[in-house]
Amino acid sequence: MTEPRYTPLRDRHEALGASFTDFGGWQMPVRYTSDLAEHHAVREAAGIFDISHMAEFIVDGARAAEYLDYALAGRLSVMAVGKAKYSLLLAEDGGIIDDVIVYRMGEQRFLIISNAGNRDAVREALTARTGSFAAGAPVPPSADGSFGFIAGSSGDVAVDDVSDDYALIAVQGPKAAEIVAAIDGIDEVSVPWDEQKYYAWASARYRGKPLLLARTGYTGEDGFELLVDAADAAELWDAALAAGADHGLVPAGLAARDTLRLEAGMPLYGNELSLDTVPAQAGLGRVVVADKERFVGKDALAGGSTGAGAQAGRTLIGLTAEGRRAGRAGYAVVLEDGTVVGEITSGALSPTLGHPIAMAYVDPSSAEEGTDLFLDVRGTKIPATRTALPFYRRKK
Amino acid sequence: MTDLSNLKYSEEHEWVALEGATATIGITDFAADALGDIVFVELPEVGAEFTRGDVFGEAESTKSVSELYAPVTGTVVEINDAVVDDPALLNSSPFGDAWLIKVEVADGALDGLLDRDAYVAHTEA
Numbered sequence: 001m002t003e004p005r006y007t008p009l010r011d012r013h014e015a016l017g018a019s020f021t022d023f024g025g026w027q028m029p030v031r032y033t034s035d036l037a038e039h040h041a042v043r044e045a046a047g048i049f050d051i052s053h054m055a056e057f058i059v060d061g062a063r064a065a066e067y068l069d070y071a072l073a074g075r076l077s078v079m080a081v082g083k084a085k086y087s088l089l090l091a092e093d094g095g096i097i098d099d100v101i102v103y104r105m106g107e108q109r110f111l112i113i114s115n116a117g118n119r120d121a122v123r124e125a126l127t128a129r130t131g132s133f134a135a136g137a138p139v140p141p142s143a144d145g146s147f148g149f150i151a152g153s154s155g156d157v158a159v160d161d162v163s164d165d166y167a168l169i170a171v172q173g174p175k176a177a178e179i180v181a182a183i184d185g186i187d188e189v190s191v192p193w194d195e196q197k198y199y200a201w202a203s204a205r206y207r208g209k210p211l212l213l214a215r216t217g218y219t220g221e222d223g224f225e226l227l228v229d230a231a232d233a234a235e236l237w238d239a240a241l242a243a244g245a246d247h248g249l250v251p252a253g254l255a256a257r258d259t260l261r262l263e264a265g266m267p268l269y270g271n272e273l274s275l276d277t278v279p280a281q282a283g284l285g286r287v288v289v290a291d292k293e294r295f296v297g298k299d300a301l302a303g304g305s306t307g308a309g310a311q312a313g314r315t316l317i318g319l320t321a322e323g324r325r326a327g328r329a330g331y332a333v334v335l336e337d338g339t340v341v342g343e344i345t346s347g348a349l350s351p352t353l354g355h356p357i358a359m360a361y362v363d364p365s366s367a368e369e370g371t372d373l374f375l376d377v378r379g380t381k382i383p384a385t386r387t388a389l390p391f392y393r394r395k396k
Numbered sequence: 397m398t399d400l401s402n403l404k405y406s407e408e409h410e411w412v413a414l415e416g417a418t419a420t421i422g423i424t425d426f427a428a429d430a431l432g433d434i435v436f437v438e439l440p441e442v443g444a445e446f447t448r449g450d451v452f453g454e455a456e457s458t459k460s461v462s463e464l465y466a467p468v469t470g471t472v473v474e475i476n477d478a479v480v481d482d483p484a485l486l487n488s489s490p491f492g493d494a495w496l497i498k499v500e501v502a503d504g505a506l507d508g509l510l511d512r513d514a515y516v517a518h519t520e521a
Contacts, residue, residue, distance in 0.1 A: 019429075034487070035458045036433040255432060255459050324436040328461060348458055349435045378454075378461070 007052035008167050008233040016251050023254060024117030026053040031253040038256035039351040042219050045248025046173030048240055049257060051225070052233065054168055055119035057112040057126060061157035063133075064108045071129040071296060072102065073279060075289040079104045082191070084199045084216050088279055088287050089114075089125055090297030094305040095275035096282070098122050099267065101216055103201050111212070111227075115269045119163055126159040129296060133157070167233030171240055172223030172260075174394075175247040177215075180224045182243040183236070186211060198222065207232050218257065220264025221394055262346050262357060265318060265390030271329055271345045272316060272359055278305060281361070283316045283389065314342065314361040318391060319373065319384040324349055326356040327375035327382070333360045334376050341366035344375065350391060357391045358384070398491040404506045405515035406467035411491065414506055419468050422495040423455065423486060426519045431457040434486040439475045439497055446470065446499070453496065455486065467509060470501035 004027045013020070018029035029050060031038060041047050059068060065077035074087040081104050089097040098118040103111040114122040134156050171180050180186075181193045191202035201214040212227035228236050241249060258268070267273050272282055278301060279288050288301065321327070326349045333342035342362030350357045358375065366373065367386070374381040403411045409427035413420045428434065436456040446452050446466035453464040475497050479485045485494035510518060 030459075031432060034433050036435075039458075259458055324456075325438075326436070326456065349456070351458065 005053070007050055008230045009050045009052060009169075009237055012234055012237050013050065013251075018251070018253060021254060024053060024115070026116055028053055029251070029253040031255045032251045035253070035255040035259065036351050038250055038252035039259050041248060041250040042173045042221055042252055042256060042260055043352055044174070045250075046171055046175040046179055046223070046244055047219075047250055047252030047256065048237070048244065049170040049172065049252050050167075050237070051170050052167040052230070053116035055114045055116060055122060055161070055163040056166055056168070056227065057114065057123065058105075058160045058162055059110040059112060059126070059157060060108060060160065062108055063156040064110055065104075067130065067133050067157040068102065068110060069289075069292055070133045070294060071126060072100070073288040073295065073297065074102075075292060076102050076104070076110065081106055082200055082202075084201055084214060086287065088284060089122060090279070090288075090295075090301075091125075091275060092296060092300060094278040094297045094300035096269075096273045096277050096279065097125055097275065098269060099273055099284075101214075103212070103214060113168070113225075118269060119161070123159070123161045125296075130157050130159060132296075165230060166227050167230045167236075169226045169228065169233065169237060169240065170217055170219075170223060171226070171244070171249070172217045172219040172221045172252075173249075174222060175244070175249065176221065176223040179240065179244040179247050179249055180213065180226070183239045184243065185235070185239050186213075189213065206236055211236075218264075218266055219260040220266070220390060220392055221260075258346075259348050259351055262348055262359065263350055263352055263390065263392035265359070265392075267316075267359075268346060281315055313364055315364050315367050316345070316359060316361055317342075317367050318387040318389040319344075319358045319360055319375065320353075320387045320391065321356040321358075321375060321382050321384045323356065323382065325377050325380070325382060327358045327360075327377055327384070331378075332376040333362050333366075333384070334374050334381060335366065336372055336374065336381075338381075340376075341373070347375075352392050356382075357387070359389070400491060401512045403491070404467075404509035404511065405518075406465065406509055407518055408465040408467070409519075410465065410467040412467050412506060412509060413495075414501070417500055417502075418473065419470065419499045419501045419505055420495045421467060421497050421499060423464065423490055424515070424519075425490045427455075427462070428487050428490045431455060431460060431462055431486075433458050434483045437480055437483045437486065437496070439480060440472050442472050442475060444472045446472070455483070464496065466499075468499055468501050468505040470499035470505065472497050473500050474498040 021030040068076040188205040204211040209229045214225045217223035327347040344360045347358035
């Protein structure tokens with residue numbers, strides 16, 4: 001048993017009265033006051049989350065972009081500097097090792113943010129792939145027509161796990177931009193505040209040290225994720241709370257984060273995503289750029305692999321129901337006669353919508369329109385309606 | 397405000413207030429806090445009979461589901477519709493407005509339940 005880990009914001013959470021829960025080996029705030037109040041605050045004003053448990057990697061080198069096209073499912077080389085992109089790290093058999101956000105920091109430099117619980121697996125895969133990438137001769141010409149003379153050398157690309165150096169704070173909600181712009185101590189912002197786009201980032205300084213202002217998040221709302229030196233995290237947290245005091249900003253925990261991301265139809269690793277799931281099953285086929293010359297997992301996906309777990313023929317769907325009884329992760333999805341056709345991966349009574357919502361893997365034949373599906377809520381069959389994801393979409 | 401020292405408690409975090417042969421049953425603030433925001437409550441019908449330890453209902457929060465265990469043996473004579481309509485009462489007033497059911501019990505119904513000090517010690521264990 002390893003010791004539970006705490007983020008640099010532990011004493012702030014304790015002072016705010018947070019309840020803690022284990023998440024990927026970390027003791028994280030699950031709520032401060034009320035799950036529902038925190039959830040509604042993010043939808044209506046803003047919430048601040050400590051997500052310092054998440055892992056960060058720097059990928060750097062002359063062939064970093066080309067390497068990521070090989071190591072990840074997406075085509076990262078075409079992404080402009082300053083942008084961010086959601087992508088997947090696949091196993092050789094097409095199963096999902098993790099879902100990640102990739103930020104292009106420079107022509108040859110990328111930041112990858114991955115899930116806390118997958119930090120070791122992501123580091124190992126990324127590191128191992130620098131070798132198999134370099135070994136993958138012949139090297140295609142780069143965009144400017146020159147050849148990669150350093151192919152095969154370890155100098156092509158380097159992967160650095162910087163998770164312990166940084167803290168990550170998310171400010172999410174319709175007031176987030178206004179609040180982050182008002183945080184005292186942030187300066188040298190590289191992109192004017194009113195020109196910062198969703199799924200893009202700006203560099204800045206906080207107390208003289210590098211600060212990443214990424215306009216990304218996991219709640220379905222506008223918002224920022226602030227990557228800051230771990231030593232300065234507590235001061236930045238305080239400054240953000242102060243900046244948000246008049247805008248309805250509240251600290252929000254993992255419970256609210258989970259209902260928010262579920263409403264937004266965002267998959268959670270361990271619930272919707274796993275090594276036994278290939279992207280298409282999870283509705284993430286669009287994330288895979290199959291016409292790339294080579295990438296890890298390509299052969300398996302081309303061959304119709306359904307991942308290591310042999311859970312062939314299942315597809316992720318959204319379901320809604322009436323009333324207030326929610327289907328929960330692990331509950332069966334059944335037909336009228338009780339035949340089990342699937343399983344819920346995430347479910348809750350949607351705080352925003354007021355009715356139960358769930359994501360579930362079902363047999364594709366049962367995912368067709370016109371099939372009457374039911375949630376087996378501890379023995380009671382509750383009629384469910386297939387619903388396109390996301391359940392909730394913010395107003396632009 | 398209810399005098400909590402007059403109540404009896406189960407290790408499953410229900411409280412019992414006995415008046416004559418009628419036991420009023422609810423869940424404790426400790427249970428309500430642990431559940432988080434309670435959004436759904438299912439209670440039995442009037443007339444349902446329970447033996448101590450039976451599941452008599454459910455409380456669901458945004459994150460979890462908890463079964464409610466009968467702390468006494470008896471017959472349900474009344475249920476609290478207010479808490480079914482507004483389960484958040486369980487968070488705001490677990491010892492007051494958010495009682496769950498009233499049960500007709502026999503003598504000795506409270507035997508083996510905890511007093512306040514023992515219950516507090518149980519929650520701190």
